[in-house]
Amino acid sequence: MTETFTVTVEPLEREVECRADQPILDACLRAGVWLPHACTHGTCGTCKVEVLDGDVEHNDASDFALMEFERNEGKTLTCVATPTSDVIIEADVEVEEGVVHHPVQDFAGRLVSIEDVARQTRRLVIDLDREMAFNPGQYVTIEVPGTDATRTYSMANPPSEPGRIELQIRRTPGGLATDGWIFKDLGAGETLRLSGPYGRFFLREARTAPAILIGGGTGLAPLKSIVRHVLEGGLAHRLYLYQGARMQADLYDVDFFRGLEADHPEQFTYRPCLSDEEWDGPHGLVTDVVDADFPTCRKHMAYLCGPPPMVEAALKTLMRKRLFPRDIYREDFFDASDKATGGVRSPLLKA
Ligand SMILES: Cc1cc2nc3c(=O)[nH]c(=O)nc-3n(C[C@H](O)[C@H](O)[C@H](O)COP(=O)(O)OP(=O)(O)OC[C@H]3O[C@@H](n4cnc5c(N)ncnc54)[C@H](O)[C@@H]3O)c2cc1C
Numbered sequence: 001m002t003e004t005f006t007v008t009v010e011p012l013e014r015e016v017e018c019r020a021d022q023p024i025l026d027a028c029l030r031a032g033v034w035l036p037h038a039c040t041h042g043t044c045g046t047c048k049v050e051v052l053d054g055d056v057e058h059n060d061a062s063d064f065a066l067m068e069f070e071r072n073e074g075k076t077l078t079c080v081a082t083p084t085s086d087v088i089i090e091a092d093v094e095v096e097e098g099v100v101h102h103p104v105q106d107f108a109g110r111l112v113s114i115e116d117v118a119r120q121t122r123r124l125v126i127d128l129d130r131e132m133a134f135n136p137g138q139y140v141t142i143e144v145p146g147t148d149a150t151r152t153y154s155m156a157n158p159p160s161e162p163g164r165i166e167l168q169i170r171r172t173p174g175g176l177a178t179d180g181w182i183f184k185d186l187g188a189g190e191t192l193r194l195s196g197p198y199g200r201f202f203l204r205e206a207r208t209a210p211a212i213l214i215g216g217g218t219g220l221a222p223l224k225s226i227v228r229h230v231l232e233g234g235l236a237h238r239l240y241l242y243q244g245a246r247m248q249a250d251l252y253d254v255d256f257f258r259g260l261e262a263d264h265p266e267q268f269t270y271r272p273c274l275s276d277e278e279w280d281g282p283h284g285l286v287t288d289v290v291d292a293d294f295p296t297c298r299k300h301m302a303y304l305c306g307p308p309p310m311v312e313a314a315l316k317t318l319m320r321k322r323l324f325p326r327d328i329y330r331e332d333f334f335d336a337s338d339k340a341t342g343g344v345r346s347p348l349l350k351a
């Protein structure tokens with residue numbers, strides 16, 4: 001049997017049992033002890049903590065997210081670190097009013113459908129073996145069959161549909177999960193192993209300032225969850241959704257969002273933007289279209305999601321328009337190349 005150690009989380013004064021082969025974050029999230037995290041793959045640095053006592057293996061932590069001097073100073077990344085003794089860690093835990101965190105659990109999912117919705121983009125609908133409670137914008141982690149690897153995908157459905165999840169997945173050339181499986185031989189009826197919910201990118205319901213939502217590519221997925229949650233749940237948030245794509249062939253769910261806009265003209269604005277093709281809608285980089293639409297972003301908030309360079313560009317645009325980092329939530333779709341190379345390292349990304 002695998003050895004188990006006690007992880008004490010300060011300043012929460014909570015003790016969690018963690019297997020020697022289990023990441024500390026995983027043990028905590030399953031025990032209902034919420035720690036900050038974003039990518040859960042050792043890439044972003046959000047889950048960095050100080051080890052006050054005891055020893056850990058850093059495992060697959062990116063050298064960019066956890067630098068040599070930080071390792072020497074006793075820091076670690078809880079999403080990949082495993083304990084080799086009882087440990088005491090100190091985490092930067094922020095208590096947010098009105099936010100409920102749901103414990104992570106394992107699920108078996110049956111793939112109900114898999115369809116092409118745009119160029120290199122597929123929609124997966126998965127029935128779970130039981131309901132999953134989550135916040136709109138969070139993601140699941142899926143095991144890639146025949147490997148030890150997992151990959152993360154954001155849920156596009158709202159929490160009001162807890163037994164059936166929708167994922168929107170873009171193919172990455174040479175990618176283990178997408179090129180090697182999801183876009184190759186994955187078919188309806190197959191069983192998927194997944195866990196969730198993860199992530200800190202979700203709607204802050206208590207914050208009711210008008211929200212600018214910017215999604216690049218399949219970065220639309222968690223924003224769709226947020227939009228549906230607000231509009232179908234009768235919440236009052238004013239939402240502006242920007243969907244960035246290169247060409248019309250890359251856009252999807254356009255009719256769905258136009259329908260919502262027609263049904264909620266005072267509350268919801270939908271702006272699909274194309275950067276590489278002229279059409280009868282907004283033309284240009286999504287950040288340029290936002291820039292032109294808003295003389296100032298003061299008294300707004302924002303949710304940004306997609307490829308890290310787009311998220312970074314959107315962040316800069318919004319800050320130039322007088323939005324503070326504390327009013328901006330971001331989800332960077334990091335992949336294995338970002339982990340290996342460091343990707344976009346924003347000084348504004350918590351590390
Ligand atoms: C929080 C979060 C949520 C996400 N949600 C979604 C979502 O809803 N939809 C979606 O489409 N994506 C999402 N992603 C991205 C997704 O998790 C995967 O990263 C993406 O699908 C690529 O996975 P892959 O296995 O196909 O590619 P990977 O195997 O990760 O490879 C990616 C690229 O890196 C290259 N590469 C691999 N190893 C190395 C190396 N050592 N050095 C340099 N290059 C290398 C590969 O050749 C390939 O081009 C999300 C990511 C995060 C962090």
Ligand code: FES
Nearest residue numbers: 038040044045079
């Ligand atoms: S959550 Fe651990 S490095 Fe990103």
